[in-house]
Amino acid sequence: MKLSQSVKLFTAISLSLSAIAPFQAASATEFDEFAVDQSQFVAVAVPYNYRRFKLAIIEQVPGQQACWRESGNNPTTIDLLLLNFDHTKSCRKAVDTNGYSLRFNGKDDKVEYTLNLINNNGQLELIADHQDPQRPDLVIGRTNGVVEAPMKIVLDPNWQFTKRLYQGSAIQHIYMSNNPNPQVLGNVATAPTANPPAQTNPVQVGTPQTQPVPTQQPVANQPTPAQTPTTSVEGLITNILTPLSQAVYNTYNDMFTSTPTNPQSPPNTSN
Template identity: 40%
Template sequence: MLISSNKIKHSLLTLTAVLISTISPWNSANSATFGQKEVEQSNFIAVAMPLNVDRYQLLILEQISNQEACWIEHDNRPTQVEPLLLNFDFTGICGRSTDTNGYSIRKSGEDLGLQYNIDIVKERDELLLLATPVPNPDATPMLIGRTNGITDGFVKINLEPGWRFTKRTYKDKTLGHIYLTNDN
C-alpha cells in the first residue's frame, strides 16, 4: 500500500501543530509559576570551564557564606579564575551550577529555559556566552557575556550590559536555580 506524499505532509503538519499546542501552554504556565529574586551580584561569577581544546562549559559559582572563599580572580586580561571550592567541603559555603538543571535564561519576566540553549563559543580571540533559540539554531543568538580574551584554565565571563544574576522563586520560596536575567 502506497501513501501519498500529500498525506505524509498533512500528517507531519498535524503532528507539528499538536506538539506546539501542547508545549506552548506549559511554557506560559512555567513562566507564571516561577518568579525571580534579586541577588547580590558580587556573590556570583560566570566562568568558562575548559573541557578540552576549544570546548568550554558554563560554570556559575555562588558564594553562600563567608566561611571560606569559593574562588579567586586573578586580574589579567582575561580574568583567570581559581575555583577554591575544589579544595574543601563546600557544602553550605559555595554553590555550583554546571548545567541547565542549575541555570537558565530569564528575559522580560519570562523563563526561557526550554526555548534557549546556553553555549560558550570561541570567536576570534575571546569566548562568548550565547543563548541560541532551540527551535531555530540558525537564528541570531543573544549575547550574554564575553571573556575579553582566551587563556588556559578557568576564565571569567563578564556579563553584557543589562544582564545580571537572579534566583528562581516558587511562590514565596527562593530556589537554588540561577537565572541569567535581562529585563529588556
C-alpha cells in the first residue's frame, strides 16, 4: 500500500514538471529588431524639476505635422511642438521603459541595466547602470551641456535607434541598440502590429510620487515656529526657481502621460 502511494506521488510530480517545462519555454519570448530612419527619432532630456530630467523618445510619423524643432548646440534644445496640437496621428512618444529599452549585444536588457540621466562634467549623460556593481556602466549618449529646457541627447556613435520585431510583426517599442547592422524591412513606417498587446498600468520610472499632505488642526495659544533659514546656496536657488518655473514643468510633465501598453507581451495572432 505504501509503495503504491509513493508511485502515485512520483507520477504526479513528474506530470507536473513535464507540464511546467513547455510553459516556461513558451513564455520566454524572443524579440528581434529592425533598422529605422534615425532622423525620425530624438531622445530628449525633459526637465521635471530644478536640475532634474527625465528621458523621453519621440518618433515622427513621416508626412505628418512636425513633432519637435531643434535649435542651437552644446546643448541642442528641443522645442516640443507636439504639446501644442493633437499629435495622435503625427507623433509617437515613449516616456518610460514600457515604450523604450536597451538592447545590448543582440538581446533585451531591460532588467540587467537601468537607464539614468547623470549630470557629469557640465552635461547630462545617458548611462545604463548594470545591476551588478562589478560590471562597467554603459554611456549611451550625452547632451553636450545643461540648460533648464528640453535638450537633445546625442547618441554615441556605436548606438542607434531600432524597433522591436516579433515573428515578423513590428511592435511600437523603441530600442537604443549597439547592433551595427540591424535587419532592414520594407515599409517600416507603416509596419503594423498584429493585434496590439494587452494593456497594463505602467510604472513611471523616476517619476516623483506626490504624497498627501495631512491637514493640521490649529492649536490654541500655540506660538508660530520660526522659519528655518536655508543653509545652502543651492537650496535657496531651488526654493526661488521651482515655484516660478512650476507652470513650465507642469507643461513638460504632460509628456509623461501615455497610453498604457505592455510591450513585453507578443502580439495576439489568433483569430
